[in-house]
Every structure is written in structure tokens, then in C-alpha cells.
Amino acid sequence: MTSDHDTATRFGRRNLLRAGGMLAAGACAPAWAQGGSAGIAARPEVSGNDIHLRIAHQMMTIDGHRSHAIGINGSVPAPLIRLREGQTVRLHVENALDEESSIHWHGLLVPFHMDGVPGVSFPGIAPRSTFTYEFPVRQAGTYWYHSHSGLQEQMGLYGPIVIDPAMPDPAGPAREHVILLSDHSQRHPHAIFRKLKQQGGYFNYQKQTLAGLLAGRDQRAGERIEWGKMRMDPADIADVTASTYTYLVNGHGPRDQWTGLFAPGERVRLRLINASAMTTFNVRLPGLAMTVVEADGLAVRPVTIDELQVAVAETYDVIVTPSDDRAYALVAESVDRSGMALATLAPRVGMRAAAPPLRPRPLASMKDMGMGAMGPMGDDGAMAPHDMSAHDMAGHDMAGHQMSGHDMPGNAAPGHDMAAMNDSMRNFANAPEVKRTPTVQTIAPMPVDRTGEPGQGLADVGHRVLTYRDLVAASRNPDVRAPDRALRIHLTGNMERYMWAFDGEKLNEVTAPFAFLENERVRVTLVNDTMMGHPIHLHGHYFELVTGHGDHAPRKHTVQVQPGGTVTFDLTADAVGDWAFHCHMLYHMHAGMMQVVTVRPRGEGAA
């Protein structure tokens, strides 16, 4: 589907890289996962028409600490699967565990019964059995694969997929590295989930404190009281943090510091994959600009930036051109800035670049509560100057900061203050689709489209940050019809009880799926009624973001809906079957933020 793919030539390059890697590192490692420092084991790569994968328990070593994991063919992360557009691949997956397992091919357009979601598209791979996936490879680009059973993904059951285009681009970059970002904990994922259920803020050691107040940090007293009145914690940026996670690049911790090589002046493609369970990463290479050329595997018009937020399950290909004979740090800070994944790009093994310090963590703002339109700046564009984050509040006193003076677009509502906002935070009249359940802590009173803004916490970093509106498809969209209808889906949650759902209904409570007819084109608006970003993923389809680019809308399989924000996309339901539709935050999905999307041939009725 992407024959006009803007990808690199790969004539002989892989072999060349392999040879270079061997010379450089003295180990027979594939380029994508080769550690620069001594002692880091090489990782395998698999390719061909028949690929054998064996899922099993094993140990992995991160920054010198050994921990239990689940891997494939003895490797965590799982091996790189390298395919070619146009081939038909058979993947024989042996499950050597004593529990059910599965593999989902994230972003690949496969027949629905090969999609790998137990209970939706197939029965799962039973313990001690083998299942063979077989499908044609219809696309090129950067993808990944992961378990869709239980919480195995958090245990290490994920790996990269690179698909070379059928028609290689001779002008592409000379070198490439897969940068697979993930999060790992010594704790068992079920223990992590239990703690979140028992105490939603369990992992957050960056809360607002009295000491912080006295030191003049974070919100001022009056503002804290107003947020407390709403039972909202502006410091609740990430559920699971560096207090238990180590953030990884290609399976290596910050101290191991995976190294990718380059020759000065060379164009290097970095295939960024966020394969983490729960971590939104902000990625940058201080001193090096990045040119984004692919999003979620598909080519976009090149756009040059200094930093981008990569939501869970998204992939981006960026080109960098390091010209100096020195090492560059590749920094992937978690969105709450409790920790970072770290790698090095260097001309030679052993060179290191100093890691920049973690930046101060952001605080949630009024916009993150879905009160975006209340600021004087109105709907979109950059963060409103009255955005009440820590950075903006200097010199303001929230207690005396009545909102009544501000205009409210489209609503004549003078004289209300934050007390009134508090009352409006669970007004179901603003969301008639949503069921009135304990899962719904808040309904965003005035959610706004935030696709033109940098991700949470990146509004004022002082350099170029990618926004969704910067993405323009390199080629014209395959379907440019107008949508037949519109559909609105609310992302709902309760931070206190750690419940997450669509439209107030957890998957275990759902009575009807989201239904589509074959080839129906539907405009879907996701409304985030919570104060957390949610990376929403639809299996088996791409959708076009409605961001003002007409028939060159960027096509994605996963989209981050910023806190209190909305995202609208047009979807052509062209793949008959049942498809998983869920938040890719693993514990949000596990808590119930998942649904089934059905696509039925016209005339088949509701059978």
C-alpha cells in the first residue's frame, strides 16, 4: 500500500552494516540491537518466508541487574523480524510457557483471524503448543509485535518489525538503527497492577508537598486548594514511574548505554518504536535536529524538529545527520520526567555523550482537565498563556484569579469561577453517550482539539517540537470520500479507583461493540474526559487524522489523545472481521479500556 515509500535503499546495506558492526564491536550482532559496550549480548534477527519464534521464560540483565522475563528465541526484546513488502510470510510461534500466549503484529494489515488477539480474532496459543500465522505483507516501514495475552508484554514479549519496500529508494540514508524504547520493572506486572488498584498514586514520588509549597515550587496555596476541591492531582502525569521502571533502548538500561555507530556527515535513519507498557517518551538528541519521514510506518513529508513525543505503540522514522566526530546522547525522557532511556550515537564504540539532567516534571493544567476553551486563547494553537502549569503560574495567584473575566467562546456565562468549574466536572449533559458509572470521574466540560500542540509538558521547552498537525502524508490518501457519518467516543476513567473505559463502560460490562459496515467511511472523534493522555489503537486499519490536510491527511494506527483534548479521524472500515480497539497503556487496557470493533459486509445484517 505504500509503494511510493520514502525509504532507504537496502541493496547490500544490511550485509555491509553487519560487517561494520562486527568490525566495530567485535561481536556478530545485527545492527539494530548491537550494544556498543562490552558484555552486552548480541540479539538475533529473523527473516525469510518461514520464521520460527519460541516464547519462553528467561532471565535478562539490565544495568547489571538480572531479572525474570519472557522472551522469544532467547532474546528480550524479541528478535527483529525483517520482511519485504509483497512477500507472504509464515510465522510459526511455539508457546513454551505454561500459560496462554499470543503475538499481535502491531500496525500490520492482516486478515482479522491472523491479528492475534485472544478472544477477539483467535483462541490464543495454548500452553506448550504451536500456532502458525500466515499473511501477505502489504506494506513497508517500521512496526513492532507484542503479546496480547495477560500482561506478558510488560514481561518483555515485544520486538521490532522492519519491512523493506518492494521498490527500494536509492536516495535513502546509508545507515539505519532500530531504537526500540521500553520500560522494565523488577516487580511482576500483576503486582504493579494490584498496587495501582489499591492506591492510584502508588508509584508517584513527584507529588506536590508542603515543603514544595514553602519553597515556592509548583502550585500556590490557593490553586492547590481549588484543585483539591475537585479531587484532582495535577502531579498525576504517569501511573507507573521510574520508582519501579528502568527505561530501555533495545533492551539496555541507561548505564549499559546502547551505542549506534555513524560516520560523520552520514545520514542515519533512526526507527523509533515505543514498545513500552506504560511510558510516553519525549525523544531528542541534544545538538542534533531530527527530520521525521515516517509516522506509524507510512511516509510523511519531511519535517525537521528538535524533539518529539512518542506515545505508547507509535513508531516514527527520523533522519539525523551527525556531522561532528563526537558522540551524541539519544535521550528518551518519560513524560513525567522521573527517568530516561538513554543511548549513544557515536563514530566509534566506547565514546559517550553526557546525559542531560532530567527536566522538571510538568504539572497538569486547566486544559488537561478539558477546560481548554476557557482560557483567553480559545481553542487551538499554542498553550494558552493562562494555562495553569507550574511554568506559567509564576507571579499568579490562583486564589485571586477568577475566571469570570475571560471570554468563553460560544457560551455566555459570566460570573462563574472555579467553584462553578468544579460543579461542571461531571456533567453528563456534556456527554450523552457516556454511561453514568463509577468509572467516570470527570466529563471534560470543554474539550478542544489539541493536535496542533506539542505533547504534555513540551509547550515551553524552547525548541521545535513535533505536533500532529506537522504531519502530512507523502502521498494522496487512498480513500478521500467524505465520511458517511460521525461517531463520538469518550475516553473515561477514575484515577482514584483506577478504572478505565470507553464511554463509561469497561470491556467486561460492554453489551455491544462499535459497529461498522464494510467500506463505510466514518468520522470518529475521541474525547478525552480524563487528565491522562491515552494512546488509542485500532487493529487492522489505518485512519486519517483530521488535522487540516485534506487528502494528504497523515495516516496512523495509534493516536495519542492528550489530556482533556480531542482527536478526530476518518476511518474506512475496509477490513471485515472483529478488531481490538483499545488504549495501549497496558494497565489501562487491563482495567477495561478496550472494546471490540466489528466490520461486517453490507447486507449481512446484525448476524
Place this chain on the structure above:
Amino acid sequence: MSVVLIIALAAAQMQGMDHAGHRPGMTMPMPMPKPAATPKPKPRTVKRPARHRAAAAMPMPEVAACSPEHAAMGHCEAPAAIPATGPSEPCPPEHAAMGHCTAAPGDAAASGTALPAGDAPAPAAPAPTYADRVWGAGAMAPARARLRHEHGGMTFTQVMLNIAELQPRAGRDGYRWDGEAWFGGDVDRLVVKSEGDGRFGARVGGEVQALYSRAIGPYFNVQGGIRQEIGVDRRYAVAGVEGLAPYWFDVEATAFLSDRGDVLARVEGTYDQRITQRLILQPRAELNLSAQDVARDRIGAGLVDAELGLRLRYELRREFAPYVGVSWERAFGATRRLRGGSGGAVVALGVRAWF
């Protein structure tokens, strides 16, 4: 009756929380007049963007034999699904809007995501069992059940000892505990609560409650069950509410009806003031009330007794926090006369622990 009043007040407050937006003077804009009578959620409501209304107001162009509605019902074949890319014949926006043709490429404003959405009806939702055709219903049914159970339907447990302390006193040292355990899902739970105090080598006073708990909103649970006294042969029926009040107060209001027909009530509140990430000051208040004199249990009508506490804990781990504190208590009114002026302040050394 004060007990009834308290419960009613608590209920009213919760009502206010759940039905936010009814307070007089509240002027949040809302498109619909009243959210009061729970708006019956319509299945997958179709949103009609304002832009489309303008389009709909235009004269309808001549359409193909198969309208989208008919196609949706399976009565006919909809027009060619995916138009070919590349240049096409002139295409008026209205036609493009209905998907009958494709606006000229290059004019991004007039095709693709720039077009307004129509208002075709949503199809009826089928059962998501398409995989049965490939793998068989027998193979899919257990996997489907597991899928639903794992995504939102699981049960959990927590045991929390909020107070477990020694109270050094002149004469005999005292001790005190207050904790609860729950088991269940997000909405329905079994809760066991216990609290009490005593002095080493002397009397023990306390109680155990077994309650059914149900979430009635994002922050509050209603609870009902029985309470058994420790050291006294007395049982009560229990009804109460507990939850998280605005400003992060943990609150609890409970009414008790004894097996002899006496009515009592208790109101409790705590607050966690975070001084640093691990150092936390917890003020605590508990009031007991009675609707009548119960001389045998040394309880007088009205405000029976009150306890105010202040405990400073350090979270070595979230689950394990030693603390020091002071606790002040006294009896009031008739109870004070019945008990002979008991009360005063004590120092407390303890630990807050949970798993």
C-alpha cells in the same frame, strides 16, 4: 434525631457531588436544559457537525440508485467504495460530500478529511463473534470469556492497618488499632473493619464489622452489614457511607441499630498532609453520637465522645510507615457523667501498614 440528620446530610452532599451542576447560580454552559433525570444514553449517538447542516440545507443533488441508508440496510449495493486516486472529472463539493465522486486532487480543502461528515445511520451492532466462523464457537467461547474477565472484571484484595499503636501511660500502657480489609471488584466488595483499644492486662474494648460495600459514584461507597462488639455481648445492624470528599478528606458516616433497639452514629474523617514525598502528617477526628441514653453501655444521649489525633508517619515504603502522634479524647454530656470524667491526651507510637 441527630443520627438521621447526619446520614441525610451526608447523602445530600453525595447527591450534590454526583449531580454536579444543580447549584443555584451555577452557570456552566450546557447545551441541554437538565441533566437531572438520568439522560438515557442512546446507543452510539450520531453526532451531527454544524458544518453539515449547511450542506444538508442545500438542494440535494441527484443521487445514485442506492442511498446510503438503503445500502446500510443491505437493500442494495452502495456506489463504488474506494474511488481511484488520481485526477478525476469535475466534482462539486456536494457530490464529494456524499462520496459519489472525488474532488480534484491538489485542492486539499475540498477532499479527504476536509469534507464534512454525513449523517447516515449507524448500523446495528452485531455480536462480535466473527472469529467463530474460522476457529469454531467452541474454541472461541472460553477465550472470549477470559478476555472480558481480564479487562475490567478482576477482583483484588487490600488489608490496611491505619492505626496500630502503643500509648505509654502512667500506670498501665495502652494500645489501639484501627484497620480494614476489602475483597472484590471495582464496584462490589466485602469489607471487614475493626477498631478498638485497651490497656495491657486490663479491659479490651472494640468491634468488628462485616459489610457489603457498593460504589455509588466515582468517590463514594454505601455499606451495610453487622457489627459485633469485642468484650461485650452486643450486635448492631450497620448502614453507612464512606469515600473521598472534596479537598481530599477521607470521610465516613455510619449509623448503628443495636439488637436492643438503640440507635448510635459515628462520623470520622482523616486527611493526609504530605510534607515531603515520604513524610506525611495525618490529622484525624472521630465523633460518636447516640439517640438515647444506654446506661448499661455507659452511653448518654447526644454527643457521646470525640477523639482528635495527629500522627506523623514516614513511608519507608508506601506499605510500611512508622509514626509518632498524639491522641486526645474526651466524653461529653451524659456520657461524661456516666464514665466519670475520662479523657485526656496520650502520646502514640505506631505503624501504618498495608498489603
